[in-house]
Amino acid sequence: MSQAAPFPAPGDKSASEEGSVFAPRFDAEGLIPVVATSAKTGEVLMFAYMNAEALARTIETGEAHYWSRSRGRLWRKGEDSGNTQRVVEMRTDCDQDAIWLKVEGAGAEAACHTGRKTCFYRAIPTGTPSGGVALRFIDAERQFDPESVYRHSSAAKGTLKSSK
Amino acid sequence: MSQAAPFPAPGDKSASEEGSVFAPRFDAEGLIPVVATSAKTGEVLMFAYMNAEALARTIETGEAHYWSRSRGRLWRKGEDSGNTQRVVEMRTDCDQDAIWLKVEGAGAEAACHTGRKTCFYRAIPTGTPSGGVALRFIDAERQFDPESVYRHSSAAKGTLKSSK
Numbered sequence: 001m002s003q004a005a006p007f008p009a010p011g012d013k014s015a016s017e018e019g020s021v022f023a024p025r026f027d028a029e030g031l032i033p034v035v036a037t038s039a040k041t042g043e044v045l046m047f048a049y050m051n052a053e054a055l056a057r058t059i060e061t062g063e064a065h066y067w068s069r070s071r072g073r074l075w076r077k078g079e080d081s082g083n084t085q086r087v088v089e090m091r092t093d094c095d096q097d098a099i100w101l102k103v104e105g106a107g108a109e110a111a112c113h114t115g116r117k118t119c120f121y122r123a124i125p126t127g128t129p130s131g132g133v134a135l136r137f138i139d140a141e142r143q144f145d146p147e148s149v150y151r152h153s154s155a156a157k158g159t160l161k162s163s164k
Numbered sequence: 165m166s167q168a169a170p171f172p173a174p175g176d177k178s179a180s181e182e183g184s185v186f187a188p189r190f191d192a193e194g195l196i197p198v199v200a201t202s203a204k205t206g207e208v209l210m211f212a213y214m215n216a217e218a219l220a221r222t223i224e225t226g227e228a229h230y231w232s233r234s235r236g237r238l239w240r241k242g243e244d245s246g247n248t249q250r251v252v253e254m255r256t257d258c259d260q261d262a263i264w265l266k267v268e269g270a271g272a273e274a275a276c277h278t279g280r281k282t283c284f285y286r287a288i289p290t291g292t293p294s295g296g297v298a299l300r301f302i303d304a305e306r307q308f309d310p311e312s313v314y315r316h317s318s319a320a321k322g323t324l325k326s327s328k
Contacts, residue, residue, distance in 0.1 A: 005295075006293075006294050006295035007294070007295070007297075008296075017278055018278075019299075020286070020298050020299045020300070020301070021296075021297075021298070021299070022288055022297035022298070022299050033197055033211060035199045035208055035211060037201075037206075037208060041206075042201070042205075042206025042207075043206075044199055044201060044208075044255075044264045046257070047197060047199060047257060047262040047264075055294070056294035057294075058290070059288060059289075059290050059292065059294040059297060060290075060291070060292070060293065060294050061290075061291075062290040062291045087290050089287060090287065090288040090289075090290055091208075091284040091285075091286060091287050091288060091302070092284065092286055092288055092299065093210070093211060093283040093284050094276055094277070094278050094280075094283045094285070098211040098283075098284075099288075100208045100211075100284045112258055113258065114181055114182075114258055116258075119257040119258045119262075120255040120256065120257050120262075120264045121255075121258070122184070122255060122256055123253060123254065123255050124186055124223060124254040124255060124256055124263075125223075125254075126222070126223050126224075126225075126226040126251050126254055127224070127225075127226045128223065128224070129170075129224065130170050130171070130219070130220035130221075130223040130224050131169075131170035131171070132172075132185075133171075133185075133186035133223060134184050134185070134186070135183075135184045135185070135186050135256065136184070137184070138255070
């Protein structure tokens with residue numbers, strides 16, 4: 001998909017890279033990848049996708065909206081858990097096919113559906129053979145109990161694969 | 165693609181989220197998305213993809229390797245520009261389908277093929293209508309001249325769409 005209202009179609013390489021018109025490039029499924037970092041700590045909180053509607057709503061409201069691939073619908077971050085994300089800064093990259101959000105989370109600022117602050121709570125050791133890598137838990141303390149938080153929400157109805 | 169040597173096939177939801185076995189999930193094209201941030205400043209430098217080989221080499225060498233979608237080949241970051249990336253920390257997310265690299269760049273630490281430190285050098289204003297958004301340049305100072313750096317490299321032979 002090269003165009004998706006309300007955004008203009010992407011221009012040539014020079015326009016994409018050096019221009020000031022926001023003309024995002026969506027992938028074949030109409031999605032654009034998004035990295036959310038904590039405005040407070042700089043930590044990467046989560047990785048997700050937006051479709052054109054989620055992107056437009058995020059720009060218009062300053063509240064992070066994503067496209068849930070597992071649930072197949074627009075997803076206002078925190079609609080079930082209360083862990084909404086206010087956008088402090090929003091950027092796009094050189095070829096306008098990725099988005100970076102600096103966000104301020106509500107409450108416990110737990111971005112991950114497992115109850116943790118970040119989805120990236122396990123480290124991959126480097127300088128070792130890549131077969132049979134053992135992950136190391138880091139920043140893995142739960143801020144909320146996902147069982148109780150999602151019990152009465154749509155996310156608990158068996159359709160939630162992950163926070164994405 | 166659910167399995168790619170030398171990595172084991174992904175397990176169930178519980179194994180993916182709470183286990184310590186690294187079993188990355190590649191997409192239909194055999195790729196996994198990667199966010200690289202500066203270990204020094206916390207800034208998001210670039211967004212790219214790895215295939216299984218790039219992921220294995222990154223783990224084994226501690227040097228960032230990606231899959232270049234535009235060139236259709238393995239890409240050791242900095243092989244043309246000299247802006248290599250040493251991995252300070254590497255993490256995966258809850259469902260093991262994304263990678264976060266904290267890196268230390270060589271030289272000018274310019275991660276973007278346009279010569280800038282970061283690929284994310286333009287901000288998208290929020291709280292405004294999403295049609296006709298004007299980007300604002302930020303952190304956009306060039307650290308090197310891409311014309312001269314890539315002139316004699318494979319990247320200059322008309323095959324480089326972007327740094328990805």
